[in-house]
């Protein structure tokens with residue numbers, strides 16, 4: 001029988017941000033009232049009438065105290081981190097060890113050094129607390145939970161492939177069939193607000209690579225570090241350290257190279273995508289342009305994120321597809337993780 005659901009005592013860190021605002025709205029929809037609200041400099045805890053300066057040690061203590069008083073002590077303290085802050089992530093191990101579950105949309109630590117990631121898992125075990133981060137890959141899409149469920153139920157994961165950047169999916173969609181040059185597609189993406197302020201932060205593939213590390217670790221691979229992976233950047237080498245204006249002006253000089261690759265792949269009946277590929281069998285993770293034959297699910301992804309998981313039982317991959325960014329979908333994904341913490 002599954003364990004019974006417990007009451008939750010929740011602190012939201014980053015409540016004023018894009019995801020945080022949507023998270024409060026979603027919590028309100030299901031009548032889950034946050035116990036504490038924290039932003040970069042101030043916090044308000046319980047029935048305090050005023051904000052006080054942020055004090056993460058005190059936040060943890062207050063949450064534990066409240067959980068011990070709630071429902072005869074049968075409540076679960078949870079911290080939901082919807083910031084991009086390293087300072088907040090540094091607190092995770094202490095909170096977990098103390099028995100506070102952590103739910104987060106912040107991918108930093110999960111894609112960082114494996115030793116730090118392992119320390120986090122060890123702290124979670126020691127404190128009997130959950131650490132859940134579904135929204136660090138594919139926002140609200142059920143990607144990580146699906147992989148964990150497959151592993152736990154004896155599937156052998158063979159391969160995980162993912163289109164994990166909406167921006168790069170848009171750009172590759174625009175250059176497909178020679179519709180546009182790479183430079184024009186990037187300009188259009190920037191104009192439409194689909195890119196980071198400097199589009200090179202999308203085109204260098206680092207965000208996809210971080211998600212690939214997370215997918216690899218959850219698929220059971222060890223020894224995977226960002227620094228030792230092959231990551232193909234779409235930023236031409238000579239334009240990697242110049243100013244953004246210069247990059248935008250000069251990018252067109254390098255259009256032909258990608259146009260030729262697109263044409264070669266399409267002439268042989270396939271399509272080119274920018275994807276992460278976790279090859280569990282050969283213990284290899286690559287990030288970059290991936291040539292996909294006509295039948296590959298990626299050719300039907302459109303602007304969505306898509307993750308295709310191949311296992312010994314799912315020899316045709318199990319596919320998860322949908323919007324891979326956005327405040328509401330990310331916030332509801334965070335909320336789903338918070339609710340998971342009620343079962344422990």
Ligand SMILES: NC(=O)c1ccc[n+]([C@@H]2O[C@H](COP(=O)([O-])OP(=O)(O)OC[C@H]3O[C@@H](n4cnc5c(N)ncnc54)[C@H](OP(=O)(O)O)[C@@H]3O)[C@@H](O)[C@H]2O)c1
Pocket residue numbers: 013014015016017018019020038039040041054082083084085087088105106107135136139324325326327330
């Ligand atoms: N948006 C998406 O589609 C999406 C998808 C998946 C994952 N995510 C992740 O979700 C997280 C939040 O993204 P966002 O777009 O909502 O960010 P955002 O709008 O920039 O909001 C950041 C929030 O974090 C707070 N904050 C910053 N530093 C802090 C600190 N040291 N201590 C406490 N609070 C701090 C800010 O408080 P102040 O108001 O005081 O500055 C603000 O409330 C990021 O890690 C992002 O990568 C986003």
